[in-house]
Amino acid sequence: MPFCNINKILLVTVTLYLCFFSKKNYAESEKLWTGNFYFENDLFAETDQNYTNGTRFSLVSPNLKSFEEDEQFPDWFSYINQQLTFFHPKMKVNHNIVLSFAQVMYTPEDIARKDLINDQRPYAGWLYFGAAYHARSEYQLDTIELNFGVVGPLSFAQETQDFIHDLRGFDKFNGWDNQLKNEPGFIALYEHKHKFISQTANYGIGYDAVLHAGGALGNVSTYLNAGFEVRGGWKIPDDFGTSSVRPGGDNSAPGKGWKLTDGFGIHLFASVDSRLVGRDIFLDGNTFRDSHSVDKEPWVADASIGLSVTIKNVKLSFAKVFRTREFKKQPHSHSYGSLSVSFWQLF
Numbered sequence: 001m002p003f004c005n006i007n008k009i010l011l012v013t014v015t016l017y018l019c020f021f022s023k024k025n026y027a028e029s030e031k032l033w034t035g036n037f038y039f040e041n042d043l044f045a046e047t048d049q050n051y052t053n054g055t056r057f058s059l060v061s062p063n064l065k066s067f068e069e070d071e072q073f074p075d076w077f078s079y080i081n082q083q084l085t086f087f088h089p090k091m092k093v094n095h096n097i098v099l100s101f102a103q104v105m106y107t108p109e110d111i112a113r114k115d116l117i118n119d120q121r122p123y124a125g126w127l128y129f130g131a132a133y134h135a136r137s138e139y140q141l142d143t144i145e146l147n148f149g150v151v152g153p154l155s156f157a158q159e160t161q162d163f164i165h166d167l168r169g170f171d172k173f174n175g176w177d178n179q180l181k182n183e184p185g186f187i188a189l190y191e192h193k194h195k196f197i198s199q200t201a202n203y204g205i206g207y208d209a210v211l212h213a214g215g216a217l218g219n220v221s222t223y224l225n226a227g228f229e230v231r232g233g234w235k236i237p238d239d240f241g242t243s244s245v246r247p248g249g250d251n252s253a254p255g256k257g258w259k260l261t262d263g264f265g266i267h268l269f270a271s272v273d274s275r276l277v278g279r280d281i282f283l284d285g286n287t288f289r290d291s292h293s294v295d296k297e298p299w300v301a302d303a304s305i306g307l308s309v310t311i312k313n314v315k316l317s318f319a320k321v322f323r324t325r326e327f328k329k330q331p332h333s334h335s336y337g338s339l340s341v342s343f344w345q346l347f
């Protein structure tokens with residue numbers, strides 16, 4: 001199956017789920033998987049450059065038994081579970097597995113030039129599979145995640161972009177021959193989220209605030225990050241914020257999070273994520289081979305504002321994201337739109 005059809009296939013898959021999954025009662029929620037589909041693109045901001053597209057699909061398992069008791073999991077899961085309970089002292093902790101598949105792409109500003117543009121960011125794509133472990137209590141969520149994939153032509157970023165541009169009648173980028181070379185990619189990350197404010201008044205009107213902090217290590221990305229999200233509205237889901245394509249971005253609380261929003265809910269949200277960047281392959285270039293690179297900024301921040309709507313078993317969110325400059329000669333900051341759809345279904 002051609003990889004250039006990845007985005008189309010994922011969109012069709014999500015549409016089928018939303019159209020055909022049947023309504024389940026809350027007693028069945030322990031058997032429910034949460035599905036998340038994310039689409040980020042700078043065309044929402046009427047540009048086509050820098051971080052230009054990201055697509056990800058993930059599945060969050062129903063709540064599992066303690067890994068200390070479940071024989072189907074290896075001993076090292078039990079060790080991880082024991083370590084993470086340090087963040088949840090004397091609290092009931094639920095456990096989930098998250099599986100994801102994603103593709104992201106980056107391009108320079110100049111669409112027409114075929115030669116290597118030294119003062120603009122490299123062409124690059126990243127196709128990867130992710131597996132994560134969540135330990136969650138009422139007010140805290142800990143995530144350990146591993147991402148494996150490939151950077152370079154085997155990410156099929158050029159084919160995906162050409163397919164979308166053909167579909168929409170846009171001009172194609174001419175410089176993909178200068179993209180980063182093929183390289184296996186790896187990211188290991190940890191992130192802790194803490195809901196330190198959560199208030200709900202009469203008729204479901206309320207607000208909350210979630211802090212997060214963590215870090216990643218790998219040849220694709222190495223960084224420390226921290227940030228927060230605030231939400232206010234009617235029937236806010238009992239989860240940990242609005243998900244995004246970025247690693248560690250899955251925040252859904254399977255089953256429980258949807259009970260409070262049976263029917264209809266709506267809320268506004270705003271978030272900030274700041275990163276101290278040690279390595280970014282999309283700016284630093286290939287790890288073991290010579291390639292195009294630019295001088296990155298050591299500190300990068302994202303700020304977003306958006307709206308989220310929950311209708312029965314579906315949560316739909318859209319945000320406008322503003323990112324500071326990522327490399328020294330970047331003439332201005334960047335912005336893009338982030339669309340996410342979360343839903344749950346019996347497997």
